[in-house]
Amino acid sequence: MPINYYIFLAIILFCIGVTGVLTRRNAIIIFMCIELMLNSVNLLLVAFSKMHHARALAAGAANTTAGIEAQLFVFFIMVVAAAEVAVGLAIIVMMYRNTHSVDINFLNRLKN
Amino acid sequence: MGATQIIFWILSIVAVFSAIMVITRKNPVYSVLYLIITFFAISGHYVLMNAQFLAIVNIIVYAGAILVLFLFVLMLMNLNKESEPKKNKFMLWASAFAGGLLLYVLLAAVHTAHIENVKGIHVGNIGLVSELGKALFTTYVVPFEITSILFLSAMVGAVVIGKKD
Numbered sequence: 001m002p003i004n005y006y007i008f009l010a011i012i013l014f015c016i017g018v019t020g021v022l023t024r025r026n027a028i029i030i031f032m033c034i035e036l037m038l039n040s041v042n043l044l045l046v047a048f049s050k051m052h053h054a055r056a057l058a059a060g061a062a063n064t065t066a067g068i069e070a071q072l073f074v075f076f077i078m079v080v081a082a083a084e085v086a087v088g089l090a091i092i093v094m095m096y097r098n099t100h101s102v103d104i105n106f107l108n109r110l111k112n
Numbered sequence: 113m114g115a116t117q118i119i120f121w122i123l124s125i126v127a128v129f130s131a132i133m134v135i136t137r138k139n140p141v142y143s144v145l146y147l148i149i150t151f152f153a154i155s156g157h158y159v160l161m162n163a164q165f166l167a168i169v170n171i172i173v174y175a176g177a178i179l180v181l182f183l184f185v186l187m188l189m190n191l192n193k194e195s196e197p198k199k200n201k202f203m204l205w206a207s208a209f210a211g212g213l214l215l216y217v218l219l220a221a222v223h224t225a226h227i228e229n230v231k232g233i234h235v236g237n238i239g240l241v242s243e244l245g246k247a248l249f250t251t252y253v254v255p256f257e258i259t260s261i262l263f264l265s266a267m268v269g270a271v272v273i274g275k276k277d
Contacts (some may be wrong), residue, residue: 001116039170053236
């Protein structure tokens with residue numbers, strides 16, 4: 001498949017995530033939409049890494065590992081996302097314990 | 113149309129459809145289940161691009177750990193359709209319009225850009241476990257160890273935040 005299709009797919013998934021963050025008010029759903037955006041970016045990184053690798057192969061380098069950095073980057077993004085979810089869900093649970101709701105509009109107390 | 117293209121289109125349609133279902137379902141539990149389908153479709157894309165290691169890690173970490181955590185929290189709070197916060201119609205349409213506008217602008221920008229068409233994106237074996245493992249434990253061993261410290265601090269942080277006073 002040409003790289004364009006992967007770019008379009010990643011853009012569509014990312015924009016669905018952005019729309020979800022804007023339209024929903026449930027904090028957990030907003031968090032899930034952020035995960036969706038992270039995953040679309042991961043998909044694009046892997047596609048570009050394979051493209052980079054294919055170009056290096058076409059240039060004649062036989063045993064090249066060009067493009068492997070992007071896949072390691074994706075691995076580290078997944079690791080950081082897992083740590084982020086653990087802390088974020090703990091914060092949401094604490095917020096639910098205090099307000100008995102996951103509606104993010106309760107969180108505007110710092111406004112005034 | 114080859115087999116690769118057919119699989120690509122099927123996986124893309126499944127991913128986009130279930131992503132839309134994630135943000136439109138009223139019941140949060142359904143949203144989590146549709147998000148799992150999306151992540152499986154993305155893992156299918158990784159397999160299609162010959163990045164098996166990331167496909168497996170995606171399933172284990174996202175579908176296996178993160179979304180189970182989401183489901184656990186949802187069931188712990190006993191959230192369902194009735195407890196879903198209401199939003200007024202105007203805000204809903206305005207934000208959906210804003211998201212659609214972002215999609216339109218990004219698609220138009222990529223569409224008009226000149227992108228070199230590289231053949232053979234599915235070839236090569238850099239995505240295999242042996243290649244990635246070699247790179248991870250030689251060149252990138254220090255960041256790998258730092259992530260273990262990050263995990264430790266995240267674990268301690270989650271316990272401290274979640275503790276009752």
